[in-house]
Amino acid sequence: MSLSLVVLNQLLGDSRKEKDLRGALKAEVERKINKEDVVIVDSLNYIKGYRYELFCLIKHAQTPHCLIHCETAVDVCSSWNQNRELEKQYTQEIFDALVMRFEAPESRNRWDSPLFTIQKDDTLPFEAISNAIFHRKAPPPNQSTLNQPLSSTNFMYELDRVTQEMLMTIVNAQTTSLPGDLITVPGAKVKIELTRSLNMAELRKLRRQFISYTKMHPTENIGQIANMFVQYINRSLH
Helix, strand or coil: CEEECCCCHHHHCCHHHHHHHHHHHHHHHHHHCCCCCCCEEECCCCCHHHHHHHHHHHHHHCCCCCEEEECCCHHHHHHHHHCCCHHHCCCHHHHHHHHHHCCCCCCCCHHHCCEEEECCCCCCCHHHHHHHHHCCCCCCCCCCCCCCCCCCCCHHHHHHHHHHHHHHHHHHHHCCCCCCCEECCCCCCCCEECCCCCCHHHHHHHHHHHHHHHHHCCCCCHHHHHHHHHHHHHHHHC
16 A cells, blocks of 8 residues: 655645645554555655654554665755756755755664665665564554553543643743743643744644544553643644
8 A cells, every 4th residue: 555645845835734734644644554554655754753753653553664764965856856847846945945854864763763774776675674564573552552441530621621721831931931942831741842932722722632632542640641741742843
C-alpha cells in the first residue's frame, strides 16, 4: 500500500496551511497503518518533531518501521528542481526555506531508527530494509499509546479541571514572558517552551484536541495529565 503526498508551493508558503497539510498526512497514516499492510509515507518529513508524531502512531499500532533518508547535496537538489516542469518546481524562496528548516534524521533517535541513508547513486539495501519491516520486533507501546480502561470515575473531571487551570496559567505567564522563555505550570515537571505567543483561541483548540486524544488513550496515572498536556503543547509549537 503506497501513500504519497504532493506538496504545493502555495501551501508551503503559508505556515498555517502547511501545518494543516501535515495534519492531513498524519491522519491518513493513522487511518491506513496496521499490522498487515506496508504503508509508504513518501513525503518531506523534514521536521524531527513531526517524525516523532508518526513514530507514536507506529508504537500505538505495534508494527515495525524504518526510515529511508535520501541524502542529496543541496546544489544537486537545486539542479533537479530547476529541471522540472515549471508548474512543478518549488520557488527559490520555498526551496531555500526547506533547506534551512531541514532537520536531518539521526539513528540514535528511536523515532529515526532503523535508519537507511541513501546517496543518489547507491543501490538500495533491499534485504536490510525487508528485515527491518518484516522481521524486526515492533517497538513496545508505552502508557500514552495503550488503549487503557478508565481507572477512575474522576478521570474526566480531573482532565477538564487540570487543563483549564493550565490555560489560565499560560495566559497569565505570557504577560511577563518572551518567546524562548520556559513557563512552569502547576502539577507538571516539564516546562512549556514558549517559542511564540499563544492566544486563548489557540490554547482552547489545543486543549480540545488534547482532551479528545486523551479520552481515546487515557492514562492510569491522573497525576501525569499536566505533564502530558505540556508535552502535547511543546510538540505542537515545534
